[in-house]
Amino acid sequence: MGTTNISTGLQASRIGFLGAGSVVEAILGGILKNSLVPAGQICITNRRNEERLYALCDKYGTQSSTSREELVRQSDLLILAIKPADAEEACLHLRGLVRPDQLIISVVAGVSTDVIQGWLGVECPIIRTMPNTSSAVGLSVTGVAKGRFATEQHLQQALSLFESIGTVYVVLESDLDIITGLSGSGPAYVYYLVEAMEKAGAQAGLSPDIARQLTIETILGAAQMLLHTREEPAILRKKVTSPGGTTQAGIEVLESYHFQEAVVSAVLRAAERAREMGAQYQ
Numbered sequence: 001m002g003t004t005n006i007s008t009g010l011q012a013s014r015i016g017f018l019g020a021g022s023v024v025e026a027i028l029g030g031i032l033k034n035s036l037v038p039a040g041q042i043c044i045t046n047r048r049n050e051e052r053l054y055a056l057c058d059k060y061g062t063q064s065s066t067s068r069e070e071l072v073r074q075s076d077l078l079i080l081a082i083k084p085a086d087a088e089e090a091c092l093h094l095r096g097l098v099r100p101d102q103l104i105i106s107v108v109a110g111v112s113t114d115v116i117q118g119w120l121g122v123e124c125p126i127i128r129t130m131p132n133t134s135s136a137v138g139l140s141v142t143g144v145a146k147g148r149f150a151t152e153q154h155l156q157q158a159l160s161l162f163e164s165i166g167t168v169y170v171v172l173e174s175d176l177d178i179i180t181g182l183s184g185s186g187p188a189y190v191y192y193l194v195e196a197m198e199k200a201g202a203q204a205g206l207s208p209d210i211a212r213q214l215t216i217e218t219i220l221g222a223a224q225m226l227l228h229t230r231e232e233p234a235i236l237r238k239k240v241t242s243p244g245g246t247t248q249a250g251i252e253v254l255e256s257y258h259f260q261e262a263v264v265s266a267v268l269r270a271a272e273r274a275r276e277m278g279a280q281y282q
């Protein structure tokens, strides 16, 4: 997504975070680095880990609150950043507190905006999102979808927030489960590949440091090739694969282990798992 001409009015907004975990820290870092909202207008609460709450607020200069009621009362925009298993209890706790003009942004995997709406018991605008852990280095790719009461302006506010931690794509809410399986869980598949490539390097005598560095830079280079040349991955792969050469020998082994089928199945299974987690709450 590019930037937008619509005024998002975020600068004057008071933002409340329900949750003080890793996603919150990443979003917080992005908001402050890009001066979207002054730190003093941000308030964070969690469930019980006060040490974590105060450490996070000290680090970023934000407000903390141990009262979820107070947090909701004083926020224009509320970000739900809790685990799916905690979402129902947390939202029911906010029932009767959330106002119809309050924008709710959820990063909770698998739980639909209609379900959140039902728990909160108010017809407020909700935007559902799926970032990934690369948000910690400003390189998340985030899918964003509008709930039924969210307007274009609400969407723009969410886009500004998530553009501060990477790139953003507006999608249908029904696409968020497959996005969870593809780019939400995606970094873990790449780390798994890195583990395997490092293992091979070390097994053949490379020092672990060199094996890791070669692997990381190979992945970085390949990703840059895909981005900058805009060539199909299959074409780029064929360009490295001379008949009878080393790469062909390696690819043949991957094919014998049904590498592509394994990756396709992994992404689809993760998406199915997101649907299963959401289905518990239909």
Ligand SMILES: NC(=O)c1ccc[n+]([C@@H]2O[C@H](COP(=O)([O-])OP(=O)(O)OC[C@H]3O[C@@H](n4cnc5c(N)ncnc54)[C@H](OP(=O)(O)O)[C@@H]3O)[C@@H](O)[C@H]2O)c1
Pocket (backbone or CB within 6 Å): 018, 019, 020, 021, 022, 023, 024, 045, 046, 047, 048, 049, 050, 052, 068, 081, 082, 083, 084, 086, 089, 090, 107, 108, 109, 130, 131, 132, 133, 134, 184
């Ligand atoms: N990590 C990712 O990259 C990623 C990517 C996409 C989506 N997500 C989604 O983002 C959400 C948060 O993930 P995370 O990795 O940040 O989780 P996390 O590090 O485990 O943090 C969860 C936070 O929620 C708080 N919490 C739990 N119940 C609460 C309640 N009833 N009221 C207030 N706060 C409550 C916890 O507080 P206590 O510590 O005090 O219990 C903790 O601060 C999850 O739904 C996850 O699926 C994560």
